[in-house]
Amino acid sequence: MSRRVLILAERSENGITDASYELLEAASRLAGGPDGVSAVLPVGDASEAEGLREVLSAGELLLVEGPALAAPTADGFAAAVLHAREASGAECVLLPHDPVGWDVAPLVAARLSTAAATAVSALSWREDGLVARRSAFLGKFVQEVAAPGLPAVVTVERGAFPAREPGPALSVRILPSPVGPDDLRSRLVEIRDSAAGGVDLTAADVVVAAGRGLGGPENLDIVRELAAALGGVVGASRAVTDAGWLPHELQIGSSGATVSPKLYVACAISGAIQHLVGMRGSRFVVAINKDPDAPIFGAADVGIVGDALEVIPLVTEAVRSSR
Amino acid sequence: MNAVALVKQVPDRNSAFRPAGDWIDESSLGYGINDYDRYAVEAALALKEAGHAAETVAVTAGPADAGQVLRSCLAMGVDRGVHLITDRAHLADPFFVARALADAVSGLDAGVVTAGLLAEDSGHGQVGGLVAGLLRYSFASAATGLHFRDGRLEVHRELEGGRIAVVELRLPAVVAVQTGINTPRYASLRGIMASRRKPVERVELAAPADGGELRRLTLGRPERGASAEILPGSPQEAAAALVPRMRTGAGISFPGDAP
Ligand SMILES: Cc1cc2nc3c(=O)[nH]c(=O)nc-3n(C[C@H](O)[C@H](O)[C@H](O)COP(=O)(O)OP(=O)(O)OC[C@H]3O[C@@H](n4cnc5c(N)ncnc54)[C@H](O)[C@@H]3O)c2cc1C
Ligand SMILES: Nc1ncnc2c1ncn2[C@@H]1O[C@H](COP(=O)(O)O)[C@@H](O)[C@H]1O
Numbered sequence: 001m002s003r004r005v006l007i008l009a010e011r012s013e014n015g016i017t018d019a020s021y022e023l024l025e026a027a028s029r030l031a032g033g034p035d036g037v038s039a040v041l042p043v044g045d046a047s048e049a050e051g052l053r054e055v056l057s058a059g060e061l062l063l064v065e066g067p068a069l070a071a072p073t074a075d076g077f078a079a080a081v082l083h084a085r086e087a088s089g090a091e092c093v094l095l096p097h098d099p100v101g102w103d104v105a106p107l108v109a110a111r112l113s114t115a116a117a118t119a120v121s122a123l124s125w126r127e128d129g130l131v132a133r134r135s136a137f138l139g140k141f142v143q144e145v146a147a148p149g150l151p152a153v154v155t156v157e158r159g160a161f162p163a164r165e166p167g168p169a170l171s172v173r174i175l176p177s178p179v180g181p182d183d184l185r186s187r188l189v190e191i192r193d194s195a196a197g198g199v200d201l202t203a204a205d206v207v208v209a210a211g212r213g214l215g216g217p218e219n220l221d222i223v224r225e226l227a228a229a230l231g232g233v234v235g236a237s238r239a240v241t242d243a244g245w246l247p248h249e250l251q252i253g254s255s256g257a258t259v260s261p262k263l264y265v266a267c268a269i270s271g272a273i274q275h276l277v278g279m280r281g282s283r284f285v286v287a288i289n290k291d292p293d294a295p296i297f298g299a300a301d302v303g304i305v306g307d308a309l310e311v312i313p314l315v316t317e318a319v320r321s322s323r
Numbered sequence: 324m325n326a327v328a329l330v331k332q333v334p335d336r337n338s339a340f341r342p343a344g345d346w347i348d349e350s351s352l353g354y355g356i357n358d359y360d361r362y363a364v365e366a367a368l369a370l371k372e373a374g375h376a377a378e379t380v381a382v383t384a385g386p387a388d389a390g391q392v393l394r395s396c397l398a399m400g401v402d403r404g405v406h407l408i409t410d411r412a413h414l415a416d417p418f419f420v421a422r423a424l425a426d427a428v429s430g431l432d433a434g435v436v437t438a439g440l441l442a443e444d445s446g447h448g449q450v451g452g453l454v455a456g457l458l459r460y461s462f463a464s465a466a467t468g469l470h471f472r473d474g475r476l477e478v479h480r481e482l483e484g485g486r487i488a489v490v491e492l493r494l495p496a497v498v499a500v501q502t503g504i505n506t507p508r509y510a511s512l513r514g515i516m517a518s519r520r521k522p523v524e525r526v527e528l529a530a531p532a533d534g535g536e537l538r539r540l541t542l543g544r545p546e547r548g549a550s551a552e553i554l555p556g557s558p559q560e561a562a563a564a565l566v567p568r569m570r571t572g573a574g575i576s577f578p579g580d581a582p
Contacts, residue, residue: 072488073490074452074461074462074463074464075461075462078456097448098483099464099465099480099481099482099483099488102440102448102449102452102464102465102499103452103462103463103464103465103480105449105452106449106450106451106452106453106455106456106462107452107455107456107462108456109418109449109452109453109456110421110452110453110455110456110457111456113418114418114535114537115416115417115418115421115447115449115453115536115537116417116447116449117537118446118447118448118449119446119447119448131540134446135446135545136444136445136446136542137340137347137443137444137446138443138446139545140340140544141340141342141347141542141543141544141545142542142543142544142545143539143540143541143542143543144539144540144541144542145537145538145539145540146537146538146540147537148416148418148535148536148537148538149535155448185460185461185492185493185496186461186462186463186490186491186492186493187490187491188488188489188490189477189489189490189491190488190489191482191486191487191488191489192486192487192489193485193486193487194485194486194487205573205575206573206575213337228578229577229578230569230577230578231575231577231578238502238503239502241503242502242503244506248503254483255481255483255485262573262574262575263569263572263573263575283572283573283574284568284569284572284573284574285551286565286568286569287551291339292553293340293544295545297547297550297551297553298545298547298550298551300550300551301551301552301568301572302551302552302553302554302565302568302569302572303551303552303553303554304553304554304558304561304562304565305553306558306561307558310558311558311561311562314558314559314562315562315565315566317562318562318563318565318566319566319569319577320579322566322567322577323577323579323580323581
């Protein structure tokens with residue numbers, strides 16, 4: 001079955017984002033080849049897209065153009081996607097599963113009177129429509145869902161598909177924006193860098209990371225002692241820093257620090273994807289978790305299934321007495 | 324105008340989940356409020372305390388026992404609750420849920436509607452946005468800050484790579500909040516006592532029409548490429564076996580090691 005698929009392409013300082021190339025690949029597979037892929041790029045002025053048609057390897061590039069689209073907004077981009085969806089006749093719309101997609105996908109879906117399939121890692125057509133593989137329970141399980149009908153709206157997880165090689169778009173169409181600046185309910189004021197942290201986790205050879213399963217800040221000393229015995233520093237999952245058990249600078253993951261130490265010890269951390277992306281570059285990973293199904297074991301070299309409050313002091317002791 | 328929080332009842336995070344058919348076995352699970360939604364409730368309470376909302380209302384769609392999460396919101400200080408009663412199985416389709424929530428919200432004189440960024444069980448990350456889309460309210464996801472500045476709602480959104488987008492929204496607006504946006508309060512004993520006298524409106528939802536919904540097909544454990552070697556034996560034995568593996572695997576020596 002071959003059907004037209006639309007992706008929302010995103011721009012960055014260096015052209016088109018990696019996430020967009022992954023969407024192009026996912027769309028190309030779903031459409032039975034790149035010719036069946038349309039890519040929408042919202043722009044304030046079409047001249048901004050100069051050069052991009054040479055690299056946006058889609059069947060057609062749709063530039064939705066107007067002052068309302070000069071900066072990204074949830075409702076502006078949703079209007080652009082819906083407009084391009086109609087113009088292309090696409091039966092499936094792919095968006096990134098990231099802060100852009102979280103803003104735009106549900107608004108697009110609502111206007112199409114449907115729900116989106118989100119956090120998707122694989123897609124296929126079956127007799128009765130589109131089937132998507134997605135993550136549920138914070139990555140603990142994978143789920144297959146049937147999209148409710150066409151057009152379908154999908155957000156695609158980063159890294160689920162290889163990035164497509166840049167190449168020219170076969171054709172370009174410029175569509176006037178269906179919305180003007182006064183129609184928008186949201187406005188981008190600015191984009192800022194968040195305050196940089198003081199502790200340099202990234203330089204450490206050993207990181208011992210504390211997770212919510214430790215139960216409370218009163219139990220963090222055992223983690224500090226293990227870190228000291230290993231000559232390392234303490235890091236944390238977001239659940240731990242959000243709860244105020246440790247400062248935000250120690251957070252590891254997609255919205256925190258990215259570390260690649262020689263040794264990473266995950267203590268009572270479940271291993272949600274947003275945590276894993278921050279520590280995947282570690283040379284050797286140890287996980288201590290009482291749940292044998294915790295996703296962290298899929299990212300670890302060695303694991304101990306057990307109560308961290310009991311196991312961690314034993315590991316500290318074993319390290320000390322091994323000298 | 325009121326501040327409305329959307330709250331979902333989800334299985335306790337620390338339960339032993341087992342896949343069963345197209346979902347998990349729910350026969351012996353405890354339930355509580357979705358973690359993200361505690362932050363949504365706190366944000367709504369803070370808006371009222373800062374004088375930007377007359378009343379706070381918590382809304383949930385779920386089975387009869389989901390009334391429990393509304394009670395915990397009332398105990399935190401929310402003024403009243405709306406319980407849209409439906410089978411747990413009907414929560415499978417985010418569009419059905421969002422339409423029911425949107426209908427309820429449309430009658431609540433909402434200025435700001437807060438939702439969680441995602442539900443810990445289904446993890447769609449879209450119900451707040453669907454409600455906004457259906458009602459044509461403004462929308463911002465992944466909020467890590469929420470303030471009124473010169474009478475306008477300013478939202479900080481967490482982007483990737485440690486950047487923050489500052490956006491301004493017209494009211495009414497739906498904001499899907501990230502954890503850490505605030506520090507959710509705990510219910511005080513007084514709050515718990517007072518919550519018993521607070522009103523909860525109950526509405527029975529009609530079952531969703533057949534077809535057209537997002538359908539669950541299967542649920543299973545992810546297949547893992549290379550999985551961890553799980554160290555067997557007692558905790559003492561496992562700890563002892565771990566140390567040499569850490570040394571060789573990481574290729575480092577530990578403080579105090581002989582050079
Ligand atoms: C946009 C976005 C960005 C995010 N950014 C990040 C980020 O940068 N970093 C990050 O870490 N997360 C991030 N998250 C959150 C992430 O999805 C998870 O919620 C978080 O990582 C969970 O932290 P945790 O593993 O400590 O807690 P939980 O998920 O609660 O896991 C606790 C674990 O401890 C185990 N456990 C419980 N008790 C014990 C015990 N006694 N002994 C041993 N094990 C025990 C449990 O089995 C469980 O596996 C982000 C989420 C979103 C949506
Ligand atoms: N059944 C429900 N009742 C009330 N609010 C809900 C319900 N389902 C989802 N929500 C809200 O929508 C957010 C995102 O949920 P989801 O899109 O399912 O990940 C949750 O954090 C809640 O704020």
